[in-house]
Amino acid sequence: MVGTATSFAPKPPPSRGQLIALGPLDPRPAAQLHAMPVVFDCEDVEVYYGAFRAVRGVTLRIHEHQITAFIGPSGCGKTTMLRTLNRMHDVIPGARVAGRVSYHGIDLYAPEVSATEVRRRVGMVFQKPNPFPKSIYDNIAFGPRINGIHAKAELDAVVEKSLRSAALWDEVKDRLKHSALGLSGGQQQRLCIARTIAVEPEVVLMDEPCSALDPIATARIEELMRELKSRFTIVIVTHNMQQAARVSDRTAFFTTELDAKRDRRTGTLVEYDATSKIFSAPSDERTENYITGRFG
């Protein structure tokens, strides 16, 4: 089913409490992670596509300046859940979000709340890099321009700052006016990240940002994520458990449940805790089975 667990699964499967070292984890203790301010507070969130319930029972809190990872097998609703945080479901006809998603205490789905305002504060990087068919400069400047910044000096500054933050400046500074489509896949994704942070959001959502990239490009983006953590709050969906273990502070594990009546699978949140705990001593058996690769 899900391909990644097989790439991780060693032979023989480790026993409970003993896992192969997954790389440097966040040294901050779990208690400290809990103490940081809450950005998103989700209560019993469900997402419907028409009559089909794609995700149910999601209750979790996203804390400031942390990297939170959503992991789980395909179809478990992690991307669906991610998209509730910046109201991207609005553009899909027939999609409906139930439950409460609050952003700094405000109900994100209240009628007075404007989706475009939300998205200015909660940015998103997509799975496949999607630069506009414009120049590198114009890609980055798009966000600031729609927020009223038109002075050339200001725009130049914003473009340089964003590209530096995305570790792309040195590679493209001489060809800012060239088409963004001429960059490699990894560069395009870093461009998309730069484009997203150019509007200075508070939160950056990332939907499997590295799945279309080679390992070296992936490593660079992971490094970028760690640097950006200090300025932004990051929520990342990934099907690569090692990645989650490498970069995230907290991890949420989703899985699918079979709805016997309708023979459809609904995604649901199983466990959400500090990454160190999830990968060393998960509370739920399903989490453990997934982590250790006992189910694919």
Place this chain on the structure above:
Amino acid sequence: MMTSVPLDPHDDLARGGALTGGLDLGAKPSWRTTKNALMIAVMAAAVALVAIPLVAVLWSVLAKGAGIAFHAFPDFFTSTIPVISRKAGPGVGPAIVGTALVTGGATLIAVPVGVLGAVYLHEYGGTTTFARLVRFMATVMTGVPSIVMGLFVYLIWTMSFGYSAFGGALALACLMLPVVIGSTEQMLRLVPAPLREAAYALGATRSRTILTIVLPAALPGIISGVLLAIARAAGETAPLMFAVGAATAYNPDLFHEANTALSLQIFGNATSAFPAAQDRAWGAALALVLITFIVTLIARVFTSRLALKR
């Protein structure tokens, strides 16, 4: 596979067909192969049949038109139309101006309305009943005979406001509108969804996304479609007959006074018994065909640029 030496059928047969087991793989003439060749010849003949009228028409236009047009160059394209039609002499200047006015006016009306309408259908309307109804009606509208459009404009404009180039522009705009809507919507469909999503995720409103991302991305295709619609509109006669009138002098005014157009001149002069008038018809035909071909060529350039970008 087994032998490294290519198999020569003659060698093989000489050796008694030992390698191929005595099979004869040569072509055998039969009724079937003859029939095949015959039908293919018939198809090729059809192609030739299509080329003949095209070549014949273009030849006539070129030969006869060039005769009068360049005989008194550039007078033909600039001087006014003789009022008494049996008089010899050029030109069709006013008709060129008239065609330009009418086609230009129609474009200015039909393109914004058509593009915006297609934007609504694709970006907002989707599969709602209203959108489906409009799409359906636009298809119906492409089939309306041009003479019906002409009479319609007569009823709503010419009767109240008299002959003018604007009436002609209105009629042509009605003909162009469904074509522009159809081709624009097709181009909008080709813009990939991730592009829109990226803009939304940055906090852009629907309208801004459409204006700054979607339309620019679809632009070459839209322009190509518009140019083709213009080429067709420039050649229309029937819609203009009831709206534009039959002026012989220059009339650069869009809204007042009768005007004329190349297509009207051709129509009017074609049935004339006077050779001078007929010559003018050929000359006007040459001018019209040249304009149409050039516009179509430019449209093709845009289509190929669109293909290159991908």
Place this chain on the structure above:
Amino acid sequence: MQLSELHGHKQYADRAFRGIALGAAGLVLLILGLIAVKMTQRAWPAFGVPFLSSTRWSAPEGVFGALPFLWGTLYTAVIALVLAVPVSLGVALFITQVAPPWLKKPMVYLLDLLAVVPSVVFGLWGVLVLSRHFGLGRSFLTAGVILAVMIIPIITSLAREVIETTPVSDKEAALALGATRWEMICAAVLPHSKGGIVGAVMLGLGRAMGETIAAALVIGSALGQITPNPFASGNSMPAVIANEWGEADEPHKAALIALAVTLFVITIAVNLIATAIVQRSMKRSHGT
């Protein structure tokens, strides 16, 4: 964070844009509606049983029977189809099944050129070359020939589209059994494309019936003739409107507009049926 910070400020401009676009789309409905209403209104006095059944059309007497023009329109369209369909099919099959790749492009260009030439120019050629030079005179036949030349590009391009949706596996199956090219066409391409080709032909029919100018120039403008003789002069609905409008008085005009309305209804009906047929056949083929 205050709730007011999340209010939409740009919403009015956004909604206004949507409204304008909606209005533009609605204009299509408005125009079509106006056409139907205004023209029927004006034509009303001329409509009546004699309009559609009488064969006498005499302006000075105020008698308007449209039958000869209905006949003319139909007859010339049929002649055009008889001439155009085999040629179109042959060309479409040649381009898609027989022509080598280097030949395809120029051929498509050729067809596009043919489609772009304005109908007046064809009419001019018809009147001054075909009917004079080649002595065909102005008749149903001449009109049919010109119409045929004009609808060939339409039928061909649509037929080509449908033919190209033939599944490659069907064609390969025929060839693998040792069929010749023509046999493969008969076995795989034609059965699959039948419906779409019929639709294409009907669209060509619609176009031929509505074509005014070329027909007006060469059909001969004779009144009252309902004859199957292709060499006779006749008249068609659009042609008579074009030729008689200039000097028509009010009741005459009403009758001409009534003709236009009839033409409108017929061509719309034909086009609708044709589009439905083509869409259905495309859908079926894409579903396989």
